[in-house]
Amino acid sequence: MDFKQIQELVKMINKSNISELSIEQDKFKITIKQKDNEVQQVITVPAAAAPIQTVVAAAPAATxxxxxxxxxxxxxxxxxxxxxxxxxxxxxxxxxxxxxxxxxxxxxxxxxxxxxxxxxxxxxxxxxxxxxxxxxxxxxxxxxxxxxxxxxxxxxxxxxx
Incomplete structure (x- = not known):
């Protein structure tokens, strides 16, 4: 899954009533959780692929x-x-x-x-x-x-x- 696909997922979750979405492919896992007017994105990558294993970023609704x-x-x-x-x-x-x-x-x-x-x-x-x-x-x-x-x-x- 590339970065643009992740962006599109975040946009779709932001516009929907879905509270959480998890996707697993091979050694890649992404979980996107939505709380109130905020989308929280948690990405887990295998240790060999990147020095940082978990990244969390919050994206508030349109400002x-x-x-x-x-x-x-x-x-x-x-x-x-x-x-x-x-x-x-x-x-x-x-x-x-x-x-x-x-x-x-x-x-x-x-x-x-x-x-x-x-x-x-x-x-x-x-x-x-x-x-x-x-x-x-x-x-x-x-x-x-x-x-x-x-x-x-x-x-x-x-x-x-």
Whole structure:
């Protein structure tokens, strides 16, 4: 089972009434438990495969508060907020706007973005995951500061289609 499949499982559990899901394949076992508005993910890997045997990560439900807090501030400089599309974080990790400290950001406010274009990197457990846009349009606002932690489903960018 790869990382994207695990992400999809977490999304499905988050949207459903399922309280717990366990899957075992060969020497790999994953258990996802949901409590209240929070999904807890426990992954167990054999000792030979990884130095850390058990990893626990909590992913709270979507956090609309940051988007609502930044929307009024963005309203004067941006077009109508109701036609903006939000690019959200597909995972928990650390948000980076560029591939390295001395590199240019992948995108800036005012840049045109197309579906499939890399917009940022999210580091999770020492893995650097390139996050691609699923929409096309113009970047109106970057909602997260560089090198800061992000939660699952946290808004990262506002895009005008």
């Amino acid at each position: 609309p508060a940051p988007a609502a807090a930044t929307a009024p501030a963005a309203a004067p400089s941006a077009p109508k907020a109701d036609n903006l599309i939000t690019i959200k974080s597909p995972m928990i990790g650390t948000f980076y706007r560029s591939a390295g400290p001395d590199k240019a950001p992948f995108i800036n406010v005012g840049d045109e973005v197309t579906a499939g274009k890399v917009v940022c990197i999210i580091e999770a457990m020492k893995l650097f995951n390139e996050i691609e846009s699923e929409v096309s349009g113009k970047i109106v606002k970057v909602l997260v500061d560089d090198a800061t932690p992000v939660e699952y489903d946290q808004p990262l960018f506002l895009v005008e289609p």
